[in-house]
Amino acid sequence: MRAGSPRPPWWPEGEPWPPTRPPWMRYRGRFARRLLFLLFAFMAFIVLASIAGYVFSHAPGGPTAGPYPHPSFFWGWPLLLVLGVIFFLAVSRRVRRMAAPVDDLVEAAGRISSGDYSVRVREDGAPELRSVAHAFNAMTAQLEASEKQRRSFLADVTHELRTPLSIIRGQAEGIADGLYPADPAHLAPIVEATQTLARLVDDLRTLALAETGHLQLQREPVDIAALINDTLASFESQAQTKGVTLAADIPAELPTVSADPVRIRGVIANLLANAIAHTPAGGSVRVSAARADGGISVSVTDTGEGIPADLLPRIFDRFVKTPGSSGSGLGLAIARDLVTAHGGTITAESTVGSGTTVRLTLPAS
8 A cells, every 4th residue: 555566456447556545544543642641641640649658758857757647647648649539530531531432333343243234423532533433434324325235236136137037937838838839939038038138147247347346458559430430330220220310420530549449349339229229210329429638539419218307317327227228227337337447437418308418438548
């Protein structure tokens, strides 16, 4: 983590290295120093009180100077005792105040270990303990959000798997029971469902690799204009069948980008497939590219039904689908992760009834 140390291969793309110093790190070691100071102060008071008592007892005219104690003996020692008790209570109160947040942290950690991610601790006490409590609360909030996301993800995956598995099971049982003949017409749904499962598994694997920072990109200088034109050509037949016109607005001179051509082709193909699927017959889909902020901007614009305003901020989330969509809801989430892994950005603009524009930017090589 020190400046000048090599960046580990598992460190996420786009994150600064070495990482920035978090605010709570400025309190590192201060809590221990406070405890040591209190301990030293208490021991120093005991030593000084003992020395004062010894000097007081053996001084000329002191309690031990004659056969009878000096009158000051009767008020000197009680005064030292009272001062000692007051000092001890003050130190005890300070230690309790410093230890109370630690007790809360210990209790909260135990509840988290048992699966209760809703626990929070009071941000009280010394500044360093307040900082630790704040960091602890932020951590538990993130754990709680991750747990909710995990449960939602499992529910969505289960839902997406249920449909193709039901098709496969129904068709296979019908053929096995003799209800359907084993002809191409009845085997085709099984093949299609298995292809859907294969795509879903591949999408989930890509998402998992991207989110854990293990997605491997085979970067090379890419002619983005040629890549877009090739991808457009592969969708010509699909667009003609749907009655949608494909158009391109790509300048001849565009800088190359350092990217994984297979991954970027997949992103553009996903955007084109979505645009064609949601554009009615007679509509059009246009792909344009231009220089933008030291990189390249690629836009896919359709004249389809558009995306509802309440859904637009979430279209890059997993399993979020527009009404009538037949996909798994993972395509745009994967596109976002792939573009982010390349150091770029992806955004969407849409108006219901007028169409949608999805724009991605990639840094130039």
